[in-house]
Amino acid sequence: xxxxxxxxxxxxxxxxxxxxxxxxxxxxxxxxxxxxxxxxxxxxxxxxxxxxxxxxxxxxxxxxxxxxxxxxxxxxxxxxxxxxxxxxxxxxxxxxxxxxxxxxxxxxxxxxxxxxxxxxxxxxxxxxxxxxxxxxxxxxxxxxxxxxxxxxxxxxxxxxxxxxxxxxxxxxxxxxxxxxxxxxxxxxxxxxxxxxxxxxxxxxxxxxxxxxxxxxxxxxxxxxxxxxxxxxxxxxx
Amino acid sequence: xxxxxxxxxxxxxxxxxxxxxxxxxxxxxxxxxxxxxxxxxxxxxxxxxxxxxxxxxxxxxxxxxxxxxxxxxxxxxxxxxxxxxxxxxxxxxxxxxxxxxxxxxxxxxxxxxxxxxxxxxxxxxxxxxxxxxxxxxxxxxxxxxxxxxxxxxxxxxxxxxxxxxxxxxxxxxxxxxxxxxxxxxxxxxxxxxxxxxxxxxxxxxxxxxxxxxxxxxxxxxxxxxxxxxxxxxxxxxxxxxxxxxxxxxxxxxxxxxxxxxxxxxxxxxxxxxxxxxxxxxxxxxxxxxxxxxxxxxxxxxxxxxxxxxxxxxxxxxxxxxxxx
Numbered sequence: 001x002x003x004x005x006x007x008x009x010x011x012x013x014x015x016x017x018x019x020x021x022x023x024x025x026x027x028x029x030x031x032x033x034x035x036x037x038x039x040x041x042x043x044x045x046x047x048x049x050x051x052x053x054x055x056x057x058x059x060x061x062x063x064x065x066x067x068x069x070x071x072x073x074x075x076x077x078x079x080x081x082x083x084x085x086x087x088x089x090x091x092x093x094x095x096x097x098x099x100x101x102x103x104x105x106x107x108x109x110x111x112x113x114x115x116x117x118x119x120x121x122x123x124x125x126x127x128x129x130x131x132x133x134x135x136x137x138x139x140x141x142x143x144x145x146x147x148x149x150x151x152x153x154x155x156x157x158x159x160x161x162x163x164x165x166x167x168x169x170x171x172x173x174x175x176x177x178x179x180x181x182x183x184x185x186x187x188x189x190x191x192x193x194x195x196x197x198x199x200x201x202x203x204x205x206x207x208x209x210x211x212x213x214x215x216x217x218x219x220x221x222x223x224x225x226x227x228x229x230x231x232x233x234x235x236x237x
Numbered sequence: 238x239x240x241x242x243x244x245x246x247x248x249x250x251x252x253x254x255x256x257x258x259x260x261x262x263x264x265x266x267x268x269x270x271x272x273x274x275x276x277x278x279x280x281x282x283x284x285x286x287x288x289x290x291x292x293x294x295x296x297x298x299x300x301x302x303x304x305x306x307x308x309x310x311x312x313x314x315x316x317x318x319x320x321x322x323x324x325x326x327x328x329x330x331x332x333x334x335x336x337x338x339x340x341x342x343x344x345x346x347x348x349x350x351x352x353x354x355x356x357x358x359x360x361x362x363x364x365x366x367x368x369x370x371x372x373x374x375x376x377x378x379x380x381x382x383x384x385x386x387x388x389x390x391x392x393x394x395x396x397x398x399x400x401x402x403x404x405x406x407x408x409x410x411x412x413x414x415x416x417x418x419x420x421x422x423x424x425x426x427x428x429x430x431x432x433x434x435x436x437x438x439x440x441x442x443x444x445x446x447x448x449x450x451x452x453x454x455x456x457x458x459x460x461x462x463x464x465x466x467x468x469x470x471x472x473x474x475x476x477x478x479x480x481x482x483x484x485x486x487x488x489x490x491x492x493x494x495x496x497x498x499x500x501x502x503x504x505x506x507x508x509x510x511x512x513x514x515x516x517x518x519x520x521x522x523x524x525x526x527x528x529x530x531x532x533x534x535x536x537x538x539x540x541x542x543x544x545x546x547x548x549x550x551x552x553x554x555x556x557x558x559x560x561x
Contacts, residue, residue, distance in 0.1 A: 037552055043476075043540050049550065061555050071557045089512075098512065099480065125520055131396050131403050138398040157521050161542035171344075174326045180346035180440075183393070187431070188342060188442045189424040190411070193507070193523040194539040197391075204397055205352055213351040234351060234395045234406070 032116070034059030034079035036067055038086025038124075039096045043159065047085035047123050050162035054169035063095040065102065069109045077115040081217070085165070088124030088158070090133070091140030106140030113147030118220060119178055122153040123165060128199035130155045130235040138231055141201050145231060147223040149203060149212040152182045155235050156196030163189050172217040179213065179234055186236070199235035206230050265481040265510075267470050271488040273462040273504065278419060281451040282533055283492070283500040290338045295323050299334055302343065302375045306330070306437050339446040339496070341377065346431075348439040351395060355406050356434045361390040364408040368430040371438055377428070379414075380447050385428070386420075388413040393431070407433045416448070416492055422505055423525065423539065425494030444496060454502065458529050468526040469506050476524065476538045482511045483522055493525050493536050502528040503536050 035052035038044040039062050052060055059075065061067060063084060067075035076082045087098035091106040103110060105127075112120060122128075129137050133155060141151065164185045171181035179200050186198050203224035205211035212221050213232075296316050303311035308330050316323045322340070324333035329347045334340065349355075359367060365387060372378040372385075379385050388411040396403040414426035424444055431440035460468070465488070473483050485508035493503035503525045510520040524538040 045552070053550075059553075060550065061553050064555060066557060067555055071555065074557065075555060130394070132394075137396070159520075159540045161540050163542070174324075174331055175328060176331065176344060177346065179351070180344060180349075184342070184344055184346070184440060184442065187409075187429045187440065190429065191413070191422055191424045191427055191539070193521045196521075211352050214347075228398075231398045232351070232395060234393065236393055236409070237391045 032059075032078070032080045033057040034061070034076065034082045036061055036063040036076065036082065036084040038063055038084075038094065039101075041086055041097055043161075044085040044123075046162040047160070047165045048083060051083045051085075051121075051123075051165035051169045054166075054173060065095055068103045068112075072110070072112065073115050076120065077112050077117045079117055081119045081121075082117055083121045083123065083165075085123040088122065088127040088153070090126055090129045093122060093124050093127060105144050108143045110144050111146045112144055113149070113223065114226065118149040118215070118223075120148065120151050121168070121182070122151065123158055125154060125158045125196070126156060127153040127158070128155055128201060128233070128235075130199050130233055130237075132235075132237065137233055138201075141231060142228065145201070145203065145224070145228050146226050149215055149220060149224065150178050151201045152178060153199060154186075154196050155199035157193055158196055160189065160195040164195050175216055175218060177214055177216050183236060197236035199233060201231055201233050203228055204230040204232040265474050265477050265479055265483050267473050267483045267485070269466055269469060269485045269488070269506075270508075271486055271506075273465045273488050274490055275462070276456055276459050276490055276502070276528075278417070279453060280419070280490075280502045280528075281417065281453050282502070282529075283416060283448045284450045284452075285498055285500060286447045286449045287337050287339070287498055289336045292318070292323060292336075295334050295336065295338060298338065298376055299323065299325065299332055302332060302341075302377070303330075305371065305374045306343065306345070337446065339444065341441065341443040343438070343441040343443075345437075345439045348435065349393065349406050349433050351406065355404060358405055358434065359408055359432055359436075361408065361410075364390060364410050364430075364432050367432060367436045368410045368412075368438070371430065371436075371441075372428070375441075377441070377443055377445075379445055384414050384416060386413055386415050387411070388427075407431050407439060414445075414494070416500065419490075419492050421492040421494050421500060422503075423494050423496075425496035425500070448500075454529060458531065459502075460528060460530060465504050465526065465528070469504070469524070472506075472524050472526050472538060473522070476541055477510055477520075477522070480513070482513070484508045484511070485522065490528060491525075495534065495536075497534045499533040501533045501536070504528050 033055040035048040037048045087094045092104045095101040168185035203212045206229045315325045322333045322335040330345045332343045391409045393407040394403045410430045412428040414421035429442040430438050433439045485506045487507045489505045491505045494500045508522040527536050
């Protein structure tokens with residue numbers, strides 16, 4: 001929507017310099033982006049590429065469970081904004097087709113934000129259940145949110161042809177808040193079941209921390225506590 | 238040469254058998270429960286208006302939308318050309334319109350109160366009425382208002398981990414189109430309006446262009462039920478996992494709109510793909526296949542666009558993986 005890649009990058013640079021001089025952010029900029037793709041899934045390739053192509057990204061890898069778990073310090077958690085596309089279910093994804101090499105976020109093996117990551121977008125079906133799907137919607141995320149700001153995904157079908165991801169990146173680069181950018185992108189092409197409804201888990205204000213609802217690509221709140229006291233889910237229906 | 242002929246036939250038979258066996262191993266299990274309806278109503282193919290509008294007119298339309306949206310500090314200089322559109326990228330309010338005026342996005346989502354209690358929201362009926370009023374005032378109401386139908390009314394909800402129940406943050410009205418009494422599907426004719434506490438929307442996503450001309454199609458122009466069934470099976474095999482078990486519950490004749498030059502008849506199929514993997518959700522199935530023998534523009538599954546090309550950039554293996 002907003003320009004070819006080089007122009008976006010130069011515009012982004014100018015904007016970053018401008019914002020950086022006038023309004024220093026309370027925390028780090030989301031400057032490192034990584035794309036992680038479900039193996040043997042051409043749809044996931046298109047979706048990830050249509051997001052990551054807008055950035056001078058640092059990582060673009062086929063996904064294996066370890067990039068989220070044991071090697072996360074070098075991969076997902078080493079980014080500021082990470083994007084995965086593939087198949088999913090409640091609190092879980094598969095990194096090979098829709099069958100194999102799963103990552104179970106509720107199992108305690110995924111801890112994000114303790115190194116660097118602020119925003120994880122999981123472009124997959126039903127990964128973030130809302131209270132409409134299950135009363136224990138928060139149960140799978142407590143051990144994942146270790147200073148992570150937001151996890152953006154779908155509560156229903158998360159499958160489209162790359163337009164949602166393309167628009168999402170454009171919205172972020174235009175300065176929209178992460179939540180708005182994600183919701184607006186899905187709304188921009190929704191017709192019937194596809195794409196489904198979005199859901200975002202985020203750190204709600206607690207103690208002296210203002211919460212992460214207003215985070216944008218260019219400016220974010222400081223990292224939330226390592227162990228969250230309150231998390232919020234915002235979701236569409 | 239003649240001596241080798243039986244050998245050649247036998248070899249060909251073996252190869253074809255292996256290929257067929259291989260294909261059956263790599264094909265989704267598709268069960269079509271629904272009957273393919275034959276066209277009853279009179280169907281048409283619609284050629285859409287698509288001529289570029291000049292920048293002056295786009296800016297004038299956006300200025301009016303900004304005014305109606307209560308954005309008083311709007312000035313024409315704020316609209317900048319970016320890609321195929323003019324856009325105003327403010328810190329809070331953002332709006333953009335493409336050069337044919339058929340696509341418009343407006344966002345004032347900061348007006349959503351995500352970290353404090355939301356006041357009174359409008360009922361679904363009120364939201365529909367307010368959305369209609371806004372579209373009219375903003376100059377976004379379709380030329381033939383009767384084409385605009387309510388798809389459904391949804392919303393944005395929020396819940397805290399220590400909360401007792403979810404709180405509604407906004408009402409979302411999803412509009413679709415109907416032409417000659419036939420539903421138009423896919424994103425090309427859709428309007429989404431999000432309303433929070435104010436009667437001015439916090440978000441609008443608009444895809445619409447008017448019909449320039451229509452040409453009727455005879456029932457002889459349609460594919461028959463067997464051909465449709467075959468197309469659906471092929472589409473499912475192309476799009477869904479090869480080990481998927483897909484059941485198609487409904488097949489309906491609709492008008493397909495991919496935002497291109499035409500709106501044309503197509504068959505919409507819906508169902509479910511059952512996952513055999515624990516933890517992986519069953520997936521709703523929805524796709525489109527051609528209804529006419531002559532296809533005016535490509536008709537495809539929403540997740541597989543002919544317009545978006547597969548990237549050629551190499552995806553790396555994680556380096557740790559190479560060590561294993």
